[in-house]
Amino acid sequence: MLTKLAGGKVYDPAHGQDGVVRDIFIRDGRIVDGPGGDTPDRTYDLSGRIVMAGAIDMHTHIGGGKVTIARTLLPEDHRGDPAVREGLMRGGCGHAAPSTLTTGYRYAEMGYTAGFEPAVLPINARQAHMEMADVPLMDVGGYVMLGSDDFFLRLLSSGADQRLINDYVAWTIRSSQCIGVKVVNPGGISAFKFNQRKLDLDEDHTYYGVTPRQILQSLARAVHELGVPHPLHVHGCNLGVPGNVDTTLNTIAGIEGLPMHLTHVQFHSYGTEGDRKFSSGAARIAEAVNANKNITVDVGQILFGATVTASGDSMRQHANAGHANPAKWVCMDIECDAGCGVVPFKYRDQNFVNALQWCIGLEVFLMVEDPWRVFLTTDHPNGAPFTSYPHLIKLLMDRSFRNDMLATINPDAAALSNLGSLQREYSLYEIAIMTRAGAARLLGLSDRGHLGAGAGADITVYRPQDDVEKMFEAPDYVFKDGELVVDHGMIVNVVWGNVHTIRPEYDRSIEGRLKDYFDRYLTMHVDNFPISDWELEGDGRSKILIHPCRTGGRS
Amino acid sequence: MSDQVSVEIRSNVPSPFCGIASDDLQIQVSGLDVRVVANGDAVTTPAFELPVEALKPRVAGVECSLDEACARAAELISRSHYPVFSGFGTDVNDTRAALSLIDRCRGVFDQKRSEPSLRNLLVVADSGWMATTLGEVKNRADVLVVFGTDIEDAFPRFFERFVWNSETLFGQDPATREVIYIGREPSGRAAYAPDGRAPWVLPCPSESWPDVAAALSALARGARLQASEIGGLAIGDLQKVVERLKNASYSVVTWAAGQLDFPNADLTVQQLCQLVVVLNETTRSGVLPLGGQNGDKTAAQVCAWQTGYPTRVSFARGYPEFDPFLFGTDRLLASGEADLLVWVASLSTLPLPVTDVPTIVIARSGMRCEREPEVFIPVGTPGIDHVGHAYRCDSVVALPLYKLRESGLPSAQAVLQGIENALDAL
Known part of the structure; x- marks a missing residue:
């Protein structure tokens, strides 16, 4: 099967193509150089259209225990957005904690073809994968959460050799079928179980006597030395605490040049200036990111409205539970492994703090200079549901729209922000970097996020419109692995995506140690812990893609 | 003997029946015949061994x-x-x-x-909760409150696997754990400590359980109650339970909703959840809703x-x-x-x-x-x-x-x- 996409204006930053008019050929799900002498079976005339790779959401909570807790917590939210069974689409629900099926349909309708669940608890990885398997039309993958699990903390506090920690990290990535490693409030989730209520970067965990700084260094080193393409994905200490900009800057300095990704950095960019002791630290964060090439960030933009915050950070979520709106929340300690907290929230444009949070996120976007190192996220659903991405893109691309919005928010917050003075408008090319090429590069997905030969044919075709929000809301065509899945807003084919993984090498002798640990302390047999391939591929929908690790990372 | 079916022993078999996912079963398989030969219990064994008919x-x-x-x-x-x-x-x-x-x-x-499940789910959807899991219980719990539930009847291996384990991650001797039954009395001796120490049992009729749960939650909040007893239990004893929970490092409050079989039992579950929320203002505690078999x-x-x-x-x-x-x-x-x-x-x-x-x-x-x-x-x-x-x-x-x-x-x-x-x- 040969398909020709003829004459579209191609934005493919991985190949430096900024609006190049050219043809794209797809053979058997992959992009190929040319027709090879064959006549295309199908040709789409894309003259005047904009062509990009399918978009990649590199941090979105689409699967796993806390998402389903959020679903169970919020029946009223589902009632407000029923998703009717229609055509090929099954029924479901949308808004803040959408059903898995509706999640896939709505992402696809916006031209997204991949999403990565950033908080896969090792013990809950099976659930995360089973939920993501029920997200149609999307490639998926997960970052496995470490840093508050007792096996790791025991290794670290006993002064174990870094090589042993590397082996454990590699074993965990493979067992959980993930593609990266995340740390959430390093050590803090565990400390909360010992009744510690805060844990600063250089504060000791009361039981283990290790600090978040040590945890970050150890995990970042493991990820680097194992050759994991995606740098350690860090949800830092003190999320949401005024003054945490200093923590974040210290975190950047403390990683000593190792690659590190700071996630939803908006929530970690708060100063304490002004009458209300809450101010923007975005300029300092952007300056540090610009100066430190080892650092990447995604923003975690907040947008106004009701949503739900779902996080592994049980310590901070419990501290913020009083802000729950509606007034209900769930926190959980989980299996000497991790924890979670689910707190519904309403961001209000007339609330000083919320309005300033909105400004801070946009300031980060506009002041981080290199679009290859900043990524477009709302930390779905924590800052806003992913369905608000087209609106967010418009805020970045259209300065006058942004300033119109700025004029409507809490005036004290607006006055404290330099947002109005920022001239920058993102180009289509830069949006394509942030949402495609950059994300794929950051995760080590050599066959996604670009439109060169060999890439999986995940392709989105937009009709240019004056209102970019409308353009990004409803592409004309979306192709998933070469199949046309969305045609002018209609889902015309439901296909199932791939699971992106890596398989770092490790010394198998760690397994004896793990067996002993599981036998003595945990509640399942170690053999039942790793997720086998049949569990992901057995029903014929998902397919596992294994990406190579870098070589030579080990020092 | 040429027609003899081969016999195979499988180890570390997980149970989908028991609700606590015991995965240490040894099972002997011979043709269609399945026998649990080790680590079975009164719930799991008959479920595995149910003969194939049609x-x-x-x-x-x-x-x-x-x-x-x-x-x-x-x-x-x-x-x-x-x-x-x-x-x-x-x-x-x-x-x-x-x-x-x-x-x-x-x-x-x-x-x-659904009815038993909804006694918990309605609480989550109305006010949420602060929960824990079996692995945390096994390694952290120092006080376990069992409300209105005879655990061993429905979960025969709960105590063996998660309470009277031989060691914990943090140096606690599990044998020193304190178990408090409120409402229903245990039917057997699973809740007895390895040294024979009996749980503290505060029995009362199920009609009084909603009031008892509400009283515990109120006492934890510091309220002073007018009543001197509820369902035959002295307020002083309930106060002692609350004090014990407040002084615990990591307490766990558990129930099996299937055994809270009375109208509007979700409101009783909600009171237990509120009790745990209040306890977490100063120390750590979690609810553990048993069920789901x-x-x-x-x-x-x-x-x-x-x-x-x-x-x-x-x-x-x-x-x-x-x-x-x-x-x-x-x-x-x-x-x-x-x-x-x-x-x-x-x-x-x-x-x-x-x-x-x-x-x-x-x-x-x-x-x-x-x-x-x-x-x-x-x-x-x-x-x-x-x-x-x-x-x-x-x-x-x-x-x-x-x-x-x-x-x-x-x-x-x-x-x-x-x-x-x-x-x-x-």
Whole structure:
């Protein structure tokens, strides 16, 4: 099967193509150089259209225990957005904690073809994968959460050799079928179980006597030395605490040049200036990111409205539970492994703090200079549901729209922000970097996020419109692995995506140690812990893609 | 002896039946015969050892092919205005296939044991909770409060596996753990410490449990109560329980909602949850709702992620709607709204309601029906006849289930997909 996409204006930053008019050929799900002498079976005339790779959401909570807790917590939210069974689409629900099926349909309708669940608890990885398997039309993958699990903390506090920690990290990535490693409030989730209520970067965990700084260094080193393409994905200490900009800057300095990704950095960019002791630290964060090439960030933009915050950070979520709106929340300690907290929230444009949070996120976007190192996220659903991405893109691309919005928010917050003075408008090319090429590069997905030969044919075709929000809301065509899945807003084919993984090498002798640990302390047999391939591929929908690790990372 | 069937012993077999996902079972398999030879209990062993009976489907009591049974089931479903699917009783893939069919035919998803589950789920949806899991209990708990529940009756191995374990991660001697029973008395000695120390038991009649739970929550908040006793329990004793919890490093409050069998028991659960929320202002505590055996929790989890709601979901209007009262199977059958019952239970053998509406039963072979249904399709059991996945009570851990024998029985998933395909052919 040969398909020709003829004459579209191609934005493919991985190949430096900024609006190049050219043809794209797809053979058997992959992009190929040319027709090879064959006549295309199908040709789409894309003259005047904009062509990009399918978009990649590199941090979105689409699967796993806390998402389903959020679903169970919020029946009223589902009632407000029923998703009717229609055509090929099954029924479901949308808004803040959408059903898995509706999640896939709505992402696809916006031209997204991949999403990565950033908080896969090792013990809950099976659930995360089973939920993501029920997200149609999307490639998926997960970052496995470490840093508050007792096996790791025991290794670290006993002064174990870094090589042993590397082996454990590699074993965990493979067992959980993930593609990266995340740390959430390093050590803090565990400390909360010992009744510690805060844990600063250089504060000791009361039981283990290790600090978040040590945890970050150890995990970042493991990820680097194992050759994991995606740098350690860090949800830092003190999320949401005024003054945490200093923590974040210290975190950047403390990683000593190792690659590190700071996630939803908006929530970690708060100063304490002004009458209300809450101010923007975005300029300092952007300056540090610009100066430190080892650092990447995604923003975690907040947008106004009701949503739900779902996080592994049980310590901070419990501290913020009083802000729950509606007034209900769930926190959980989980299996000497991790924890979670689910707190519904309403961001209000007339609330000083919320309005300033909105400004801070946009300031980060506009002041981080290199679009290859900043990524477009709302930390779905924590800052806003992913369905608000087209609106967010418009805020970045259209300065006058942004300033119109700025004029409507809490005036004290607006006055404290330099947002109005920022001239920058993102180009289509830069949006394509942030949402495609950059994300794929950051995760080590050599066959996604670009439109060169060999890439999986995940392709989105937009009709240019004056209102970019409308353009990004409803592409004309979306192709998933070469199949046309969305045609002018209609889902015309439901296909199932791939699971992106890596398989770092490790010394198998760690397994004896793990067996002993599981036998003595945990509640399942170690053999039942790793997720086998049949569990992901057995029903014929998902397919596992294994990406190579870098070589030579080990020092 | 040439016709002797080979005997195989399988180790570390996970149980989808027990609700606490014991995965240390030793099982002997010989042909279709399955015996739990180590680490079984009064719940798990009979569930594994249930003999296979029917191997062929029946329509109107007459054996037929699977295709014929699926075709007849599809015919009944296509004629039905409002089919109710209940049982569940299933693993992940069985539930997925059922939801696909229910969505398509605009039916209702309910469970045999929705009522007990809802005593917890309604609390989550109304005020939330602060929960813990079995592994945290095993390693951290210093005080365990058991409310209105005889744990060992429903969860025979709970104490052995999670309370009287030999060691913990943080140096605590589990034998020193304090167990407090409120309401119901334990039926056996599982809650006795290894040295023979008995739990502290505060028995009171179930009519007083809502008041007792409310009193505990109020006392934890620092309220002074006018009453001097509740349900025969001295307020002073309840105060002592609260003090013990406040002084604990990590307390756990547990119940099995199935045993809180009285009207509006969710409000009692809510009081226990509020108690734990208050305790967490100064120390650490978590609730541990026990339940979810035989695939109850598994089916509810899949339903929650695919529809947004965990159970009692109707697709009648073309999208999932949740109503804990309106979409109950018994009510829908009694009112005459439902005109077809589809019973799906690949793990559970709990009886289905006796009804005059046509009935399709897709259940594990060995399940008995009081009245022969219009269609009966025996299926294999996940974790015995084919692979699968099952959740345990804390909703966090899902275990892989393995195939132990070759029975030739189809999975419920395959049958449900077969029915959906047969609908296409109509």
